Amino acid sequence: MATMKKSIRIAAPLGEVRRALTDPAALQVWLAEHAEVSLPDRYQFWGRFTPDGKAPHQHLKHSDDNSLRFDWELDGVTTAVEIGLIAESGSTLLTLTQTEVPGWPEMLTTPGDRSLMHTYWALVLANLADYAEGREPLALCDFTSAVLRHEVLIDADRLAVYESLTEPEQFSRWSGVMVEAELKPGGRWAMGGFEANPHPARIIDIQPGHSMSIDWGEMVQTWELADSEGRTQLTFVHSGFDEAKPPYDGWLGALSGLAELRRYHEIKNWRPIAVETQLEGLPDGLLTSN
Known part of the structure; x- marks a missing residue:
């Protein structure tokens, strides 16, 4: 340890x-x-x-x-x-x-x-x-629930939020995690980069400007964006996992990332915490x- x-x-x-x-x-x-x-x-x-x-x-x-x-x-x-x-x-x-x-x-x-x-x-x-x-x-993670779903309003344009979630350079900037990606169905989504990650997640669906689903093997991560009175509503879901063993580790990491994503778009002169x-x-x- x-x-x-x-x-x-x-x-x-x-x-x-x-x-x-x-x-x-x-x-x-x-x-x-x-x-x-x-x-x-x-x-x-x-x-x-x-x-x-x-x-x-x-x-x-x-x-x-x-x-x-x-x-x-x-x-x-x-x-x-x-x-x-x-x-x-x-x-x-x-x-x-x-x-x-x-x-x-x-x-x-x-x-x-x-x-x-x-x-x-x-x-x-x-x-x-x-x-x-x-x-x-x-948000806080509820360790008594197998429902891994969260909605958050971000005070930014939907297309700007979409680009920050899909464009690898922007994603790496706000998330603090190196990523390389092939933005198409079946494309690789590699945390750490293609060379360092020989078994990356796979994009199973992508709707430009609106949504993306990624298959991580033991669960599927999906996010969707919608306009909301000048802001963007982001719905984030983990699904397809064994409900007897919810993947709380990944969910906690995803929620912490969403917190930084919101800060990235809403705080003037943003810098990562x-x-x-x-x-x-x-x-x-x-x-x-x-």
Whole structure:
């Protein structure tokens, strides 16, 4: 097992970010269904938006104005989570680490909640950034449901959103993930590029300006765009999977990507929130943000 590290930049003062991290009411907006905080003794969250969320499994170890550290038991293993905050000019650099999580590519094949942590925190931190900046968080993943469907309004022209979802250079820019694609039915959709990905997903349907479906092998990802009073409604669905084992890892990653896509189109002078991601075994060149 390995230690994962994620750093993001939030366009909000450190005090506002810390309040979002420690106010139970705020946590129930961007993190979890239930949260109880009583510093320096307790920091717990649980519910349907938390892996293994029937009861809280966090134990606070340390808190101060710039950091939180807690143990989180997952799959019967104690993982250590640390969140650090550094004030910058008009923004806050947040760094999160978690121990005892699978590296790459083990996280893709190892069962259990620890394999979700890479994409779980990607979504959670995207929600935190939106909340601290005064924006509505995009979504939370319901780990009690096999329905993987989300709708989001993006304040941008439909064709502009379509191009950002299909044009590889634009897609790589906002998503932070290298991609190469053949935009036709049967065409390859290769995360990491054609050379690095010998078994890519396949485009099974594409309607220019409106929709695309991609077959990832164990599930099909479909998105559709519609005009909505000057904005674009994006409907995003994962289907065709074994409902006894919903692919929450991919769904979490997709939702975190949608959060960045919305920011890309709506925030003036946009820049990605991701600063650095470290995960043992992660292929060189897969992430463009590192």
